[in-house]
Amino acid sequence: xxxxxxxxxxxxxxxxxxxxxxxxxxxxxxxxxxxxxxxxxxxxxxxxxxxxxxxxxxxxxxxxxxxxxxxxxxxxx
Numbered sequence: 078x079x080x081x082x083x084x085x086x087x088x089x090x091x092x093x094x095x096x097x098x099x100x101x102x103x104x105x106x107x108x109x110x111x112x113x114x115x116x117x118x119x120x121x122x123x124x125x126x127x128x129x130x131x132x133x134x135x136x137x138x139x140x141x142x143x144x145x146x147x148x149x150x151x152x153x154x
Contacts, residue, residue, distance in 0.1 A: 107134035
C-alpha cells in the first residue's frame with residue numbers, strides 16, 4: 078500500500094485500478110489525479126463504477142473505500 082509522507086493518522090483508504098492507497102480526508106478527485114501523476118488529458122475516471130465528468134473533478138470529494146478506475150487513452154490502430 079502506498080502511504081505518502083504528508084499523511085497523518087487520519088488517512089483514509091481508496092483504491093485506484095485495484096491498488097489500495099491512503100489519502101487525506103476531503104481530497105477531491107482532481108487533487109488525487111495530480112498527486113498520482115496521471116496525465117491532464119486523455120483519461121477517464123470512474124468512482125464506484127460511475128464515470129465522473131472532468132468538469133466535476135474539483136467538486137467530487139472522495140470517501141473512505143471508494144474504488145476508482147482510471148482509463149488512459151492510447152494511440153494506435
